Amino acid sequence: MPSPSHSRSSSAQGSYSTSATTFEDVDESTKRGREEADDSVSDSAKRSKANDGKGNVIVSVRVRPDVSGSGNSKTEGEWMVDGRRSLVAYRGREGGDYYYDNVFVAHDKNDRVYDASAKRLVRRVMDGYHGTVFAYGMTGTGKTFSMQGTTTSPGVIPLAITDIFSYIRETPHREFLLRVSYLEIYNEKLHDLLLPSAAGGHGTGPSVPQPEEIKLREDSKRGVYASPLTEEIVQSPTQLLRVIARGDLARRTSSTMYNARSSRSHAVVQIVVESRERLPFHGPLQKIKRAAIVPGAVRVSTLSLIDLAGSERAAESKERRTEGAHINKSLLTLGTVIARLSGHKDKNGDPTDKDGKHLPYRDSKLTRLLQPALSGDSLISILCTVQIGSAGSAAATNSHVAETLSTLKFAARARNNIVSHAKKAEESLGSGADAGSRALLERYRMEIQILRAQLNGQAKVQIEREEKQLEKEADQRHEEQLMEIQLAKTVLKERIEHLTRLVLCSSSIGVNSNRSFSSLSMYPRLAVFTNADTGSKSARSSGSHSTLGPTSPSLNRTTSMDSSATIDGQPCKGQSPTSSFENGVVEFDMKGDFCDGTASLSAQNRALRADLVDKNRYISTLEKRLLQARRSSHSRTSLVFSPSQKASQVCGEDGMASILKGKDDEITDLRARLDDKDRMLNALQSAARKRDVAELSPEASPVGSGRQARLWGNDSKSSTATQVRPVSLVEASSSPPEDQGMEKASSVQNDSDRKSVDEVSRILDEMIQDRVESGQLVKGTRGSVRVAQDGRKEELRMSAMAVSLRRPASEET
Ligand SMILES: Nc1ncnc2c1ncn2[C@@H]1O[C@H](COP(=O)(O)OP(=O)(O)OP(=O)(O)O)[C@@H](O)[C@H]1O
16 A cells, blocks of 8 residues: 655645555555655645535544553654644654544543544534544454443444434424434445344344345435435434444344454444424414425435444454455455545546546445545545554554554545535425435425325314214213103102102091091091181191192191091081092081081191192192203203313203202102101001090990990981991990990090090100201290291191190190
């Protein structure tokens, strides 16, 4: 290889200097020396030309520390390294001074290497330039260490990735899309390191399908590129690092390929950066303006980060020798291309040397791949690694020194010959086939538009479907609501009918279908209500007039019991009770039955009839309410179909729920009241029964018969009671009473009456007390009781009953 002449030390930048060459044979050296001398002028011109693209080509040398240690400006035997002056000097045979853009000494860290050699290039790639960074050097000199680094000292690749994302963060007016590929050139074959099968090796096993062979292709827009190759879109530094780590792993996992993967191959990480102006969203005017200017103008640039395999002169195994041969061939081609770079091109635009001869880019995959970068289309940074050692160390052996000098000369030539006229990549509109196929950002934008349109269409269909579903559900709900209403209505009706029946049953205790009184009605003794207006005793209480009152049924029952107990003990002779049944209402006419007129059955009948009217009114009101609920349910259902009206539906449902709850409460209330009345009725019935027993007992029978006689006279033909109670009547007629016996019996009877009355009074008192405690009734100062709530009059009736029950007893006493 040619040795740089002294003339270079006086080149424009004075950046390259050597005093000798030691490892080219003499003939070649002489020939090249002449060439170099001839080129001295053109070199100068080249450098001045390179000034146009100042900083486009950066060549750095990194000296790795020797085991014995090395420092800045430290002399190791014949070597002198001066980081401040970017100088490496060799004072041995064919030595010389080599100046570069950067010389990194042993203690320089990876971040310093990156900052000085690659950082600017990376940021310019983000601006739209193509950029290539590669590490060159003999094996074990620190290429991988510089490119990948370690976890504590990240190298060029991870630091570049960090910078890429920092740049994206700092550039809010553009949007970016990053994709990454990772390939290696091993034995002059390309391997995709991101293929899933690559992770476990390169598919040498029979079960692993062989991937399609990767070839290098050329495109007027893309330049030289490998295809087919996996490209992964990445969105974060971590993701990008993970992808690269996966590639590294693929490089290293195959045991058969172990050496090849551990730096016996050239590894190329390629990050494609697509970017475009962000469409502004500040205002409609700006939006229209910007949209008109940059509809999908995408810029595509590429950053290639290459860790070359190390050159190796000696190889022990055949496999290593084969690898070495390929590596050395490709590196030699690279050196040759760089040495012959002239910046000239033929009429087809292909690069030529100064003699017009084609440059041998095609002689190796590596040079073919690097062609765009080397021919000046991209920014380029070359990091050459060397290891120098003090006398006696391995690095001081002749072969090692020769390798080191070779690397230094390669670096010098690269710095001298490569001229970059890199320009920012043009923004493509993405409409053309080439640009369109490259710019994923644009393709994605269009795809997003299409998908968005599809989504909108689907969303419409979905909304329609949902509306239909809602409609269906609303219909179902409506049906359910109607059914519930119907059910509630039926339940209420049944309850009312039941209560009504109870009333009639109660009142029919004193009457049957033949309009005759039952036995119970023949022994009235219990309650008598004093009618304040008429002064007569009536079973009808004010409570019976309550409207819609659940109290009505229970009241009726009470009333009927009361009516059956209408008493005075003085029968109204010559008159039999009459009853009529009108409109399903049993009507009693007790006028004249009791001569004192205190027990008016007709009044009871009126009360019952009024109660029934109340109940009917109650039913009709309930029906009206149900109808209203149904109507409102209808109207709510019609409102449900718009999603925006869901809320009102919920409210409607709440309203319906509260109506139904109200109904439930009413039913519960009715049920509770009914239970109360049942208890009262039972108590009263039991009292009446006791009374019957007392009257029918042998001791009391004379009185009973006497009372019977007084009650009904001797008119046996008109009274069913005579049929119901034949024994008492027979007894009454066959055993005429004696005055003394009668008085005694009467006294027994009075005692029995009092007992019954007391028992009922006690029950009623308990019930009243319950009401008072529960706050439904309020006790007055003089023992009076009033209802705590409007419309709840039954308690009054209860208290009235209690009072009336007590009154006869007290009157008798
Ligand atoms: N500047 C440095 N400082 C500290 N250690 C280094 C440095 N350079 C290289 N090394 C160490 O030297 C060894 C070899 O380095 P590395 O593998 O990077 O060499 P290489 O040039 O990539 O070799 P190959 O061509 O075989 O891949 C590693 O253990 C690495 O940690």
